[in-house]
Amino acid sequence: MKIFTIGFTKKSAEEFFTRLQKAGVRRVVDVRLNNTSQIAGFAKARDLEFFLQAVAGIGYRHLPELAPTQDILDGFLKAKGTWSEYVRQFTALLQTRQVAQTLSGAIRDGDCLLCSEDTPEHCHRRLVAEHLQEHWPAVEIVHL
Numbered sequence: 001m002k003i004f005t006i007g008f009t010k011k012s013a014e015e016f017f018t019r020l021q022k023a024g025v026r027r028v029v030d031v032r033l034n035n036t037s038q039i040a041g042f043a044k045a046r047d048l049e050f051f052l053q054a055v056a057g058i059g060y061r062h063l064p065e066l067a068p069t070q071d072i073l074d075g076f077l078k079a080k081g082t083w084s085e086y087v088r089q090f091t092a093l094l095q096t097r098q099v100a101q102t103l104s105g106a107i108r109d110g111d112c113l114l115c116s117e118d119t120p121e122h123c124h125r126r127l128v129a130e131h132l133q134e135h136w137p138a139v140e141i142v143h144l
Contacts, residue, residue, distance in 0.1 A: 003132065004112035005125045006144040008043040011118070016042070017055045019144045026110035027059035028052055031125055033067035043116070063106065065097055066113070066128050083122055090124055091131065099128075100135030107132060112144065119143075 004025055008016055020028070028048070035045040042051055049060040068076075068090050076086040094100075117123035120143045133139040 001109045001136065001138055002140045002142060003107065003129050004110075004142045004144050005114075005120055005123075005129050006112055007115055007117040007119065007123060007125070009116050009118045013042045013051070017051070020052075020058055020112060021056045023112070023142065023144055024110060025056075025058055025112040025144075027061060027108065027112070028114050029066070029107060029111045030060065030062040030114050031064075031066040031128055032062075032115050033064060033070065033073065035062055035064075043114075048114075061106075063103070065099060065103070066094075066124075067115075068093065068124055087127060090127055094128065094131045100132060103132075104136070 004023055006016070006019060011019075030045065030048070041047060045062060052058040052060050068086075072086065072089045072093065075081045075089070076083075113125040113128055115123055115125045117125070120126035126141075126143070129139075129141045133141055
């Protein structure tokens with residue numbers, strides 16, 4: 001099972017959709033808590049769903065249970081918390097939510113986890129993908 005990840009910031013719409021198409025992504029799984037107020041117009045939930053289908057024939061699904069809570073986000077972004085503390089809190093949240101068990105079948109081969117961060121190093125989409133990889137056999141992660 002191959003799971004892709006991508007962030008939309010610092011990418012033009014052309015670059016974003018081309019990366020998805022070239023990789024063979026079948027569906028984008030939006031793992032953002034707030035998917036309607038992003039700066040990039042093409043990445044707002046309703047627009048993104050339309051563009052994915054119209055431009056690339058790619059499906060769309062929003063799974064907010066794979067997003068951090070507002071408290072965790074605020075602690076990291078607004079209170080300038082450390083990345084290691086964010087990882088600890090978010091990993092605990094994934095375990096509490098039992099996402100590996102409850103989302104079995106909801107994430108499919110060829111899905112791409114989406115959030116806003118341009119690279120995966122300090123992004124929760126990477127943490128989600130790695131969490132799933134730990135619990136599901138034969139998961140390959142590809143960061144676009």
